[in-house]
Amino acid sequence: MDNSRLSRQISFILELDRLKTILRQSLIGDGSRQENDAEHSWHVSVMALLLAEYAPPQADAWRAAQMLLFHDVVEIDAGDTFIHDDVGNASKAQREQAAADRLYALLPDDQRDHFRALWEEFEARDSATARFANSLDRLQPILNNVATQGRMWQKNRVTAPKLMGLVGRIAQGCPALGDYAHQLVEEAVRKGYLPAE
Amino acid sequence: MDNSRLSRQISFILELDRLKTILRQSLIGDGSRQENDAEHSWHVSVMALLLAEYAPPQADAWRAAQMLLFHDVVEIDAGDTFIHDDVGNASKAQREQAAADRLYALLPDDQRDHFRALWEEFEARDSATARFANSLDRLQPILNNVATQGRMWQKNRVTAPKLMGLVGRIAQGCPALGDYAHQLVEEAVRKGYLPAE
Numbered sequence: 001m002d003n004s005r006l007s008r009q010i011s012f013i014l015e016l017d018r019l020k021t022i023l024r025q026s027l028i029g030d031g032s033r034q035e036n037d038a039e040h041s042w043h044v045s046v047m048a049l050l051l052a053e054y055a056p057p058q059a060d061a062w063r064a065a066q067m068l069l070f071h072d073v074v075e076i077d078a079g080d081t082f083i084h085d086d087v088g089n090a091s092k093a094q095r096e097q098a099a100a101d102r103l104y105a106l107l108p109d110d111q112r113d114h115f116r117a118l119w120e121e122f123e124a125r126d127s128a129t130a131r132f133a134n135s136l137d138r139l140q141p142i143l144n145n146v147a148t149q150g151r152m153w154q155k156n157r158v159t160a161p162k163l164m165g166l167v168g169r170i171a172q173g174c175p176a177l178g179d180y181a182h183q184l185v186e187e188a189v190r191k192g193y194l195p196a197e
Numbered sequence: 198m199d200n201s202r203l204s205r206q207i208s209f210i211l212e213l214d215r216l217k218t219i220l221r222q223s224l225i226g227d228g229s230r231q232e233n234d235a236e237h238s239w240h241v242s243v244m245a246l247l248l249a250e251y252a253p254p255q256a257d258a259w260r261a262a263q264m265l266l267f268h269d270v271v272e273i274d275a276g277d278t279f280i281h282d283d284v285g286n287a288s289k290a291q292r293e294q295a296a297a298d299r300l301y302a303l304l305p306d307d308q309r310d311h312f313r314a315l316w317e318e319f320e321a322r323d324s325a326t327a328r329f330a331n332s333l334d335r336l337q338p339i340l341n342n343v344a345t346q347g348r349m350w351q352k353n354r355v356t357a358p359k360l361m362g363l364v365g366r367i368a369q370g371c372p373a374l375g376d377y378a379h380q381l382v383e384e385a386v387r388k389g390y391l392p393a394e
């Protein structure tokens with residue numbers, strides 16, 4: 001066993017622990033607190049396995065699950081950028097590239113290249129697998145917002161037209177889940193969880 | 198799209214959210230609070246991918262990662278049973294079987310059978326993949342305890358001989374990580390994080 005190789009892998013594993021402290025703009029299902037990136041990453045990865053049958057034929061759901069396990073790692077340095085925060089999103093790509101440079105360099109070179117490429121593929125959405133993974137990443141907060149009566153939507157002044165833009169992205173990566181998300185948003189408006197405009 | 202099938206899958210996904218509220222007898226890496234089952238499941242799944250090269254030849258690390266994503270689902274009903282709690286462990290199997298009966302029945306029958314079998318395999322440790330997954334499930338709390346100066350070990354009166362029993366289990370599923378865990382425990386004793394007896 002190459003101890004220095006294992007030490008680098010363990011350093012990365014310990015660094016990843018910090019994802020448990022990065023809070024998102026969604027509540028957990030019982031509404032008691034904000035969700036963190038580690039538990040969100042777990043939730044979307046299990047969704048990839050449970051909803052694999054809806055993935056388009058060219059998408060590999062298990063590879064999407066792997067992608068989703070790592071998709072928020074850069075937020076250890078760059079923080080969570082709320083999807084409806086236009087100012088934060090202007091600098092997001094640059095902050096996240098710097099974070100990826102530092103974080104993935106903790107790994108041995110072959111793994112650095114492999115896991116960074118997996119994240120770059122997710123971000124670029126230039127494969128069916130990456131688009132499917134992105135669909136799940138966008139569907140999960142809608143599920144949790146509906147479960148918590150849209151409290152974080154109201155707090156962050158999210159409206160139905162804004163959310164329908166995201167639903168379009170879900171449909172791009174997974175038409176069946178796009179239809180389902182569309183129904184969820186209409187239901188949320190009907191129930192008063194989400195302002196119609 | 199079969200809406201009733203998707204509805205069942207989404208019900209299970211929403212129920213899984215409750216794993217975020219089940220607390221374990223380990224702290225997160227910065228020592229600020231107890232870790233929950235969802236973020237623990239995420240951490241051990243990424244470990245399966247990052248440490249795949251140490252898996253014995255018969256073990257499938259990717260399948261171990263899938264197993265680990267779901268390995269604690271039964272704790273939604275059965276709660277977390279601390280590995281050093283002898284009383285709790287006497288009733289653990291029965292409580293967890295009842296939990297599995299209820300929880301996996303939320304899924305469509307084919308998925309109920311598939312995901313329950315994956316969990317049963319993990320619990321029974323009767324495959325190289327299940328033993329590898331169990332090794333990671335036992336290594337991760339040791340890493341987090343060392344990172345937090347053994348505070349939860351001291352609180353729960355865990356000693357080095359008790360922990361060495363677990364290290365033996367890690368070695369059974371993954372000799373290389375067993376060696377590493379052995380070194381970690383010795384280091385923890387040397388640093389005063391863990392009582393020698």
